Amino acid sequence: MVLKMRSxxxxxxxxxxxxxAQQDKLITxxxxxxxxxxxxxxxxxxxxxxxxxYRNQWDKVNGAPNSAVLxxxxxxxxxxxxxxGISFYHDAIGFSRQNNILLNYSYPISxxxxxxxxxxxxxxxxxxxxxxxxxPPQTLVDPTLPAANFTSANLDLNFGLYLKGKNFYAGLSxxxxxxSELLGSATxxxxxxxxxxxxxxxxxxxxxxxxxxxxxxxxLLMRTDMVKYSVDINTRYFFKKDGDDIAYAxxxxxxxxxxxIMLGYNAFKNFTVGYSYDLTINKLSSISxxxxxxxxxxxxxxxxxxxxxxxxxxWLGN
Numbered sequence: 001m002v003l004k005m006r007s008x009x010x011x012x013x014x015x016x017x018x019x020x021a022q023q024d025k026l027i028t029x030x031x032x033x034x035x036x037x038x039x040x041x042x043x044x045x046x047x048x049x050x051x052x053x054y055r056n057q058w059d060k061v062n063g064a065p066n067s068a069v070l071x072x073x074x075x076x077x078x079x080x081x082x083x084x085g086i087s088f089y090h091d092a093i094g095f096s097r098q099n100n101i102l103l104n105y106s107y108p109i110s111x112x113x114x115x116x117x118x119x120x121x122x123x124x125x126x127x128x129x130x131x132x133x134x135x136p137p138q139t140l141v142d143p144t145l146p147a148a149n150f151t152s153a154n155l156d157l158n159f160g161l162y163l164k165g166k167n168f169y170a171g172l173s174x175x176x177x178x179x180s181e182l183l184g185s186a187t188x189x190x191x192x193x194x195x196x197x198x199x200x201x202x203x204x205x206x207x208x209x210x211x212x213x214x215x216x217x218x219x220l221l222m223r224t225d226m227v228k229y230s231v232d233i234n235t236r237y238f239f240k241k242d243g244d245d246i247a248y249a250x251x252x253x254x255x256x257x258x259x260x261i262m263l264g265y266n267a268f269k270n271f272t273v274g275y276s277y278d279l280t281i282n283k284l285s286s287i288s289x290x291x292x293x294x295x296x297x298x299x300x301x302x303x304x305x306x307x308x309x310x311x312x313x314x315w316l317g318n
Contacts, residue, residue, distance in 0.1 A: 024199050026067075028232070028291070030203070030232060031234070037173055037201050038158075039158050039173070040117075040161045040173065041164075041169075042104040043073050043075040044075070044164045047270075048072070048073070048074040049074075050072045050297070051295060052071075053068070054066075058290075059292060067092075069087075070089070083106045083118070085103075086103055088101045097127075097128070097130070097131075099126070100156055102156060105120060115163055116164050117163050121157075122156075122158035123155075123156075123157055126154060126182070152182035152194065154178070154181065158173065158176070167209070171201070181194075181196075182195070197225045199224070199225050202220075202222045204219070211237070214239045230255050232253070247266065248264045249262065249264075257282050258278035258282075258290075258291065259279045259281055262275075263275050270299045270300065272297045274294070274295045
């Protein structure tokens with residue numbers, strides 16, 4: 001019982017701190033979730049790709065974060081310049097729920113041999129809900145805590161620049177540019193509120209081919225809300241078959257939070273599944289059994305339109 005109350009207190013502390021600090025989800029497989037934090041990446045890859053990610057953070061800790069992500073993006077250059085995509089993610093912490101849905105567009109700018117620069121914008125909506133069920137100590141109920149359920153929604157806006165080269169990528173972006181105010185419920189001394197804070201991201205990666213029988217890549221993601229910051233450093237080794245990547249194994253280190261192992265497998269053409277396990281190395285390590293994350297990604301490539309040839313009527317009979 002003491003351990004349970006301790007974990008509840010820690011989660012409550014983290015949740016209330018998150019209302020004024022880091023609010024965006026944490027994803028270990030961030031290289032498969034670029035569009036939701038940098039709309040400049042939207043549709044720069046060929047085809048139509050759908051990615052779904054589920055994260056169970058701090059397993060066995062009561063009220064710990066759970067996140068679900070769905071991204072769908074398409075290269076639209078066959079019809080008009082640019083890429084279109086939609087991002088949805090759900091984040092649950094304790095008895096609070098946050099949902100974001102964004103429509104993303106990226107305009108590609110050719111930089112010759114360097115690569116393609118995508119300038120993108122994401123416009124959508126954020127909702128925040130709380131269903132409080134407090135367990136007060138043997139004192140009066142804190143008048144600053146919301147006592148009733150509430151749900152609030154407001155505008156959400158992202159912007160990003162993403163450079164894609166032959167063997168590398170780099171990006172800068174910001175989420176929640178509108179810094180929307182989400183009003184809550186009445187308390188004993190007023191009305192609670194949830195303020196979204198701007199988050200800033202820098203990402204980059206590089207892939208080395210022909211490293212032994214496979215290839216090796218490196219990925220970096222830095223995130224901050226100008227109050228706290230964290231950095232993910234990742235490397236993966238890809239195993240090849242007939243010249244194509246068929247599986248990978250990797251490691252990720254997140255500053256002051258976790259060390260993760262990553263595994264991925266191309267189950268069949270254009271379909272990838274992956275799993276990561278985060279070993280908790282922060283103050284929750286004594287009660288957490290780590291974090292689990294799963295993802296699936298599928299891409300469909302439109303066939304090239306058939307070539308048409310014009311024929312002069314004079315030659316139709318020959």
